[in-house]
Amino acid sequence: MMSKRTMRQVFVYGAVCLAILLLPMLINDDFLLNRFARYLVLAMVSMALALSWGYAGILNLGQAMSFGLGSYCMAMALKLRTIPVHTGSEGLPDFMVWNNVEALPWFWKPFYSMPFAIAAGIIGPMIVSAILAWFMFRGRVTGVYVAIITLATLVVVNLVIIDQQWATGGFNGITDLAQLELFGITFDAYSATTYYLIAICLTVCLFLALAVTKSKAGLILQAIRDQEDRVRFFGYDVALFKTMVFCVSAGIAGLAGMLYTIVMEFASPTFLGVQLSLSIVIWCAVGGRQSLVGALLGAILVAGMQGALSESEVFLDTWTLVMGALFVLVVLFLPNGIASLGEKLAEKFGSRRRAAAEPAKRGNAISRSTKLAEGK
């Protein structure tokens, strides 16, 4: 049975997705559609972060790692499909020829198959994240240390990709890609087709994530976020639940990465840069870390404003300043982001949920202060 709150949530989420899906009817400009498609991809990563950060309390500063890995998987597959103009024998990618590579490295070979590439783009980041999560959460690493480890891992992967130029294209990334073809449909980056592909993926992922949060596992995750030890004392395997949500989040981010390559028509080490990874955290925090749709809209809002203002140099400069200030203010006064404004409005029309939510909040604060006192 769905509760009233869940019904309202499903309704709001559905409305947002519908709006996203109907957008191409209003816009006839392919360039603009490409741009919106980009924001939707970023929104997807932001939403994935909200799942692990907002619902399970895992602040993953390395979210861009999964995103970048997915993006490279798709880029490798599309690179092997380019019409060989500047390529070596048997369609060796151009940057490999420049790096004096004779034969295609073995790990490139499976990417001739598109289904393999798509599976790798989702499952690859999930496996990497599973290992990382298992490594962290088995050792009961929590809070700030999770943030450091994920950030450090991101930097390591980024360094390796830039360093191994012969296989990854180094700083330049993988450029000059073919267009994706699936089931006889060609996905041109500047077309409504690609936009619909992304919008549908986003919708599916959003509802998948919503289902996760509404499941029993989702409830346990929220309990872990609020008071980890208590859940452990109840006999739940905390590490297992955390690893699970970490992987789901990574899988969504990987899918988003693949879509990003399709929209941008290249893959670059900046896709798994620290800058992007921290931007994802910002979008998520501004939109509302405890609301999937909030994080999604936060990304569209912030990235969209940045994109709109980036045409003028002066505006872009001041925009960075404004964004920094906005971010500080949100952290200070709206810890749950813009979405909490919506929640508050909904509550006014809603029931006595406020009364029910209040003691939980206080309990949370107490647990935090005891943690502080314990010197954690």
Place this chain on the structure above:
Amino acid sequence: MEFLFEQFITGLSIGSILLIVALGLSIIYGSMGVINMAHGEFIMLGAYGAWALKAYAGISLFPSLIIIFIATALLGALIERGVIRYLYRRPIDTILATWGIGVMLQQLVRLTAGGELRYVEMPPSLAATVDIFGVDVSAYRVFIIIAGAALFAATWMLVNKTTIGMQLRAVVQDRSIATAFGINASTIYTGTFAYGAGLAGLAGALVAPLKSVSPEMGTGYVVDAFFVVVLGGVQSLFGTVASSVLLGQLSGVLAYWQNDTVAKALVLVGIVILIRFRPQGLFVTRVRT
């Protein structure tokens, strides 16, 4: 033998820079639990301070150190009063808020001083090289090693031998009881944050002659500094020294053996593994609970 010694000096030189950079972060994180992501930007401001004072006021590096320390400390106090103090109960959010502050500071500098690289001259008295056991070492690097040791000694004395330091240690142990004994905890926190920020400013001014100065220079430093602090153990100043020397030597050796990128990646992997198995740091034997 000579080669080993040369390697050792290189490592020590990297280590001393790490120490100077990490000391301010160590004292803020260790005593307040605040992860100051804007630390790198304070370093950057210190470096720009050294450049601006030389370029516009003609003040050479040594006298400008005092001005830079006071200025960055004041800015730190302002930020603590304005933002940080509302977040003591939400330690993870301090990462976010201070990062936002860092973005703003970076952008402010870019808008006022421009995005191009700046260079700070070495003081002429330290431009030469000195001969230590048959190895030529830049005098400025020797000076940095000494400065690092001196700053550490001063900080250690301040924390362990003065009344203010005692009050700080009391507040760290138990804020409410310290307050009951009449210690003004909020002033102590402001002072600590200001001191840490001031140290970061000094660090920036000191390393400026060795590196080029740019608005983005802080980002690399904050990551390094953070790893030094975590490796050394959060509440241990001596741990910070030990880990910065260790990391300095390690990067020196690895950079010789492999290229810089791989060295950096390997150090990071090492740190990740270490955090997993010894989150309290390498050099902490007793953890207060």
